Amino acid sequence: MNESTKVGALAxxxxxxxxxxxxxxxxxxxxxALAPLAGSLTKVQDNQVSSWLPGDAEATQVLEVTxxxxxxxxxxxxxxxxxxxxxxxxxxxAIGDQIDRFSGLESVKSDVVxxxxxAEQPSPQAAQVVVPLNVGRGTEGFxxxxxxxxxxxxxxxxxxxGLSVHVTGPAGTAADQVTAFGGTEGTLLMATVLVVxxxxxxxxxxxxxxxxxxxxxxIALMAAQGLIYVMAKNGLTVNAQSAGILAVLVxxxxxxxxxxxxxxxxxxxxxxxxxxxxxxxxxxxAGPAIFASAATVIIGMLCLSxxxxxxxxxxxxxxxxxxxxxxxxxxxxxPALLLIFGRWVFWPARPNYGSSVAAKTGxxxxxxSAVARKPRFTWVATAIVLGVLALGSLNLTANGLTxxxxxxxxxxxxxxxxxxxxxxxxxxxQPVQVVASADKADEVADVLADVxxxxxxxxxxxxxxxxxxxxxxxxxxxSDEAVATLNRVRDAVHQVPDANALAGGQTALLADTAAxxxxxxxxxxxxxxxxxxxxxxxxxxxxxxPVLLLGTVVLSxxxxxxxxxxxxxxxxxxxxxxxxxxxxxxxxxxxxxxDYNIFLMTRVHEESKLVGTRRGALTGLSTTxxxxxxxxxxxxxxxxxxxALPLTHFVQLGFxxxxxxxxxxxxxxxxxxxxxxxxxxxxxxxxSKLAQKHDVVxxxxxxxxxxxxxxRV
Numbered sequence: 077m078n079e080s081t082k083v084g085a086l087a088x089x090x091x092x093x094x095x096x097x098x099x100x101x102x103x104x105x106x107x108x109a110l111a112p113l114a115g116s117l118t119k120v121q122d123n124q125v126s127s128w129l130p131g132d133a134e135a136t137q138v139l140e141v142t143x144x145x146x147x148x149x150x151x152x153x154x155x156x157x158x159x160x161x162x163x164x165x166x167x168x169x170a171i172g173d174q175i176d177r178f179s180g181l182e183s184v185k186s187d188v189v190x191x192x193x194x195a196e197q198p199s200p201q202a203a204q205v206v207v208p209l210n211v212g213r214g215t216e217g218f219x220x221x222x223x224x225x226x227x228x229x230x231x232x233x234x235x236x237x238g239l240s241v242h243v244t245g246p247a248g249t250a251a252d253q254v255t256a257f258g259g260t261e262g263t264l265l266m267a268t269v270l271v272v273x274x275x276x277x278x279x280x281x282x283x284x285x286x287x288x289x290x291x292x293x294x295i296a297l298m299a300a301q302g303l304i305y306v307m308a309k310n311g312l313t314v315n316a317q318s319a320g321i322l323a324v325l326v327x328x329x330x331x332x333x334x335x336x337x338x339x340x341x342x343x344x345x346x347x348x349x350x351x352x353x354x355x356x357x358x359x360x361x362a363g364p365a366i367f368a369s370a371a372t373v374i375i376g377m378l379c380l381s382x383x384x385x386x387x388x389x390x391x392x393x394x395x396x397x398x399x400x401x402x403x404x405x406x407x408x409x410x411p412a413l414l415l416i417f418g419r420w421v422f423w424p425a426r427p428n429y430g431s432s433v434a435a436k437t438g439x440x441x442x443x444x445s446a447v448a449r450k451p452r453f454t455w456v457a458t459a460i461v462l463g464v465l466a467l468g469s470l471n472l473t474a475n476g477l478t479x480x481x482x483x484x485x486x487x488x489x490x491x492x493x494x495x496x497x498x499x500x501x502x503x504x505x506q507p508v509q510v511v512a513s514a515d516k517a518d519e520v521a522d523v524l525a526d527v528x529x530x531x532x533x534x535x536x537x538x539x540x541x542x543x544x545x546x547x548x549x550x551x552x553x554x555s556d557e558a559v560a561t562l563n564r565v566r567d568a569v570h571q572v573p574d575a576n577a578l579a580g581g582q583t584a585l586l587a588d589t590a591a592x593x594x595x596x597x598x599x600x601x602x603x604x605x606x607x608x609x610x611x612x613x614x615x616x617x618x619x620x621x622p623v624l625l626l627g628t629v630v631l632s633x634x635x636x637x638x639x640x641x642x643x644x645x646x647x648x649x650x651x652x653x654x655x656x657x658x659x660x661x662x663x664x665x666x667x668x669x670x671d672y673n674i675f676l677m678t679r680v681h682e683e684s685k686l687v688g689t690r691r692g693a694l695t696g697l698s699t700t701x702x703x704x705x706x707x708x709x710x711x712x713x714x715x716x717x718x719x720a721l722p723l724t725h726f727v728q729l730g731f732x733x734x735x736x737x738x739x740x741x742x743x744x745x746x747x748x749x750x751x752x753x754x755x756x757x758x759x760x761x762x763x764s765k766l767a768q769k770h771d772v773v774x775x776x777x778x779x780x781x782x783x784x785x786x787x788r789v
Contacts (some may be wrong), residue, residue, distance in 0.1 A: 096412035103409045107295050110302025119302045120308035121315050133588040134566070138580025141511040145537055145544040150186070151504070153207040153225055154245030155232045156496045157191075160197030163239075170236040171203055175230045178207050183224040185210040194499035202499035209247050225251035229488070244492030246506060246582060252487040254316075255720045264320060267717040268327050269294075275713055279335065279706045284421050288413045289334035296405035300398045307397070313472050315380025315389035320718075321391065322398045322724065328714035329373060329668070330402035332707040333366050334410055336675065338705045345419060345427040355411050358395055363405050363407060365678045368615050368669040370403040372608060376667030379604040383596040385589065387779040388656055388738050439700025440746065444694040447751050453532075455751035458743065462631050468638025471645070471653040476590045477724055478554040481585045481651040484722045497552055501531040506553040507546035508584070512577035517543035520577050523568045529561030549583070558583045593655035605630075608670055613673065616681055617764040624752055624760070625677065628744050629669045633662055636736035644728065654725035659730045668711060668733075669740035672704050680753060684766060693753040697746060 129136045155178075157163070157171060171191045178188045190205030207228055211220045225247055232241045242248075269290065276286035300322065308314040340362040344354035377399065380392030419426050447454050480490045496504070508530070512520045517536040524547050525533045534546040547565065551557035562583045569577035605626060612622035635660065644650040679700050684692030715737065718730025753760050761767040 096415045099408050099412040101301075103248065103295060103405070106299055106788060110299045112302075114298045114301035117305045117308070117314070120305060121319060124202045129386065130590055130592060133592065134578050135580040135584035135588045138509055138511055138578050138584065141542055141578070142509060142544060146186075146543060147349050150208045151224075151247035151250060152212050152245045153209050153228050153243055153247035154492070154496060154504075155190075155205040155207060155228060156242050156244060156492045156499075157204070157232075157236065158202045158240040158495050159238060160201060160497070162196070162201055163193065163203055164199070167236060167239060168193070168203065171205065172522050174231055174236070175205055178205065181209075181224070181227055181231075183209045183211050183227070192500075192504075196499070199301070200343040200497065200499075204496060204500060204504070204643055206245075207247075221247060222251040240495070241486050241785050242487045242492030242495060246497055248489035248492060252483070252489045253723070256483065264717055265323050266720065266734070267720060268324055268714050268753065271713040271717060272327055272331050272710060275706070275710045276331070278333065280338075280422070282422055284423060285338075287692045288410060288417065288421065289331055289338070292334065292405045292410040292413065293327050293330040293402065294331055295409065296402045297323060297398070299405075300326055300401040303397055303401065304394055307393065307414045312393060313386045314394060315387050315390070317387065317725075318391040319434060321729075322394050324714045324717065325395055326398040326402045328711040329370070329399055329671075330406055331710045331714075332671070333370065333403060333443040335703050335707050335710065337362050337406060337410065338414070341414060342422065342427045346430070348371055351415055351418060355415055359407060359411060365675050366403070366407065367552060368611070369674045370399055370609050373399045373667040375611065376663060376670075379600055379607060380663060381693065382600055382603055383592075383659075384599075385596055385656070386594040388593075388600075388659065391660075423432055437701070438698070439467055441694075441698045443701070443746055444697045444750065447697075447747060448690075448694060448754055451751040451754035455748055455755060458748045458751065461514040462635040462739075462743075462748075463768070464632065465638040466634035468641045469634050470641075472637055472641035472658075474593075474655055474657050475652060476586060476593075476655040477652060478552075482724050484648075484724055484727060491613060500678055501548050501550050506582040507534070507548050508562060508579055509549065509581040510545045510565065510569055510577060510579050512543050512545075512569065512572070512575040514541050516545045516572055516575035517545075517575070520569055520572055521545055521577050523572055524565060527561065527564050527568050529557065529564060542772065546581075552693065553581070553583045554586055559587045562587055590655045591658065596656075597659045597662075600659060604663060604666060608666060612670070612674075616761070617766070618761045620756065621677065621760045624756070625670065625673045625749065626666075628748050628752070629666050629673070629740065631748075632669055632736060632744050633665045636661065636665060636732055636739060639735055640732045641782070642727070643731065648727070648731075650724060650728070652671065653728055656730050657725065657732070661736065664715075664733050665736040668737060669744065672708060672741050672745045673749060675704050675707075676700050677753075681761070683764070684758075684761070689758045689760060689766075690754060693750055697750050701746060704741055704745060708737055712737040712741075737748055757772050 107652075156175075157167070159167065168191055175188050175190060178184055184207060186208045188205060188207050191203040192205070193200035194202040196202075209221070209224045210229070211224050211494035225243055229243050232243060245389075248512055272290060272293070273286050276289060277283075280286060301319075304312070304314060304322070305518060333757060337358060341355055341358035344358045348354040348357070365722065374396045377395040379391045381389050383392070384391040419428065479493060483490060483566075508524075510520060517538060520543065521533055521536050524530060524545060527547070529550055530547040531550045532548045537544045549558050549561050551561055562581075563581060566579045569575065569579060609622045609626055612625055616622065640653075640661075644653065676696055680689075680692045682692075683695045686692070687695070712734040715730045716727045716734040721727060721730075758767050
């Protein structure tokens with residue numbers, strides 16, 4: 077049995093006559109068990125900012141103490157009223173009537189405070205009412221928050237003529253965020269599916285073929301969501317971000333694996349009359365590259381588990397489970413379905429036994445010929461261009477987004493916050509919270525009041541050996557000025573002897589989140605680079621090749637950051653980038669971008685054993701070019717659907733990953749890596765024995781069609 081007909085044990089079962097039915101039956105059982113759980117995934121999402129932070133963050137420690145003074149189930153809604161001509165007594169009386177109605181809401185379990193009027197003379201132009209909404213602890217409460225806020229808006233919008241009325245504060249902002257994503261979650265999934273269908277139709281030019289990959293990926297997604305629901309019930313942090321990324325990642329990566337397998341299966345159908353035999357060989361030959369690719373993504377995603385930020389650490393297992401289930405479906409369920417439906421599913425271009433594709437010089441043959449003429453000039457020039465693009469990353473600010481900048485539109489909470497800041501101390505409603513030992517209450521209060529940037533300090537409240545104080549900042553709680561004030565507060569209260577004082581609140585949550593993001597970048601990125609290097613070294617039996625491949629992907633990442641910085645500032649008009657943006661983009665581009673290098677270089681490695689590295693590089697590019705480009709378009713297209721969401725951090729993530737994947741799939745893999753391989757030659761495989769193998773076939777100026785032994789992945 078020659079190499080082209082060897083069949084591994086793993087490939088035999090799903091490709092056997094009985095095995096295919098067993099595989100489908102097992103997936104049906106799994107789907108029936110997990111699909112109901114998948115539908116409940118939104119119920120276990122935890123989208124509170126406080127739940128994202130590590131337990132040792134100062135803001136988290138303050139939250140634990142403040143439970144003694146106020147319920148952490150409460151979300152503060154601030155109703156702000158404005159009238160340019162000044163509020164009349166009739167206006168204030170109408171607002172007072174609304175306060176009684178606010179107090180009667182089921183979600184309001186403590187005192188409503190207000191109306192608090194602004195200081196304009198002779199009459200105030202604005203008033204605010206603080207409505208504490210208690211919607212319950214954790215995920216269920218957070219998901220119910222939009223309805224509770226809407227009840228407040230309904231009351232505030234009635235009975236007071238001539239006033240501009242808005243609901244803002246932590247509750248208003250959080251409700252608008254939940255609504256922004258929740259209202260588009262179904263649309264996001266449908267857009268992802270539509271993108272995949274369109275690209276599969278263009279790839280296969282068949283009205284039927286697209287169904288099987290989409291069905292397989294859809295079942296894989298439902299199974300993955302069910303498993304993740306169980307994990308979330310047992311302590312895994314899952315939020316709207318990771319749940320949304322899961323759907324896109326499973327569809328994008330799963331379809332990539334399907335493209336690779338189907339391309340190989342179609343090739344084998346022309347060589348073998350028995351479709352089961354053809355599938356077994358296709359799995360045996362394409363399987364190693366698919367498994368290596370998926371393993372790289374899975375391990376890369378799990379590197380996120382080292383992050384301090386709970387939301388980032390939680391994304392790792394969520395993405396890893398999605399990729400693992402998607403891989404399992406693509407190498408078991410999809411092959412079984414392809415065998416059950418038979419050759420006709422490729423109609424109208426059925427790959428009949430004995431048929432052949434007319435030999436012709438394709439696009440990637442021509443690209444290879446062009447690169448082969450001056451490989452060193454090609455890779456140096458390409459690297460310089462990417463390096464120039466990477467310089468733009470110096471202009472990227474990723475210190476986090478303000479509440480206003482977090483939306484691509486201008487929801488009610490943002491408008492209300494602007495009005496509130498125009499008439500009141502900007503930090504009112506979201507004060508700096510300080511807790512300390514009760515016997516140091518007066519001393520801590522005096523120190524807090526003297527901090528520059530603190531407008532006023534509340535009366536100390538003592539309970540269970542602790543004192544609780546609030547300081548109203550003159551700056552908006554999500555501004556740089558507020559963070560500076562917070563740092564001054566922390567420096568001051570920490571110096572009070574034996575007070576054990578800590579400062580928290582909304583500004584502290586944002587500041588500690590930014591600090592955790594910075595820590596995670598410094599920790600996770602080196603770990604991931606080391607892990608991916610070891611995987612590549614083991615796969616290619618080389619040290620030189622992994623170093624060069626990782627270098628190309630890092631260069632691609634930096635170029636993507638530069639392009640993103642330009643578009644964010646000059647096209648989208650964003651003020652900056654989300655704090656987690658650089659790390660997430662790096663992880664996705666390294667894990668997913670290295671996939672295309674794996675698909676290419678495993679083929680080059682195989683061909684180099686037969687014809688030497690130079691001809692192997694050109695044959696590898698020729699035989700993998702089409703399917704890798706299709707895979708890149710699918711993955712970029714699926715991530716691009718994030719751009720339709722009204723949340724800035726999703727738009728930024730979707731744009732950057734889509735751009736980076738296209739750079740990886742086309743420029744890096746086809747031009748830079750191919751040119752480097754041609755220039756470095758057999759030393760690409762050092763220190764393996766292949767580094768000693770000289771080319772046995774000289775590549776001509778124009779590359780011939782792929783030789784008979786070559787396999788189009």
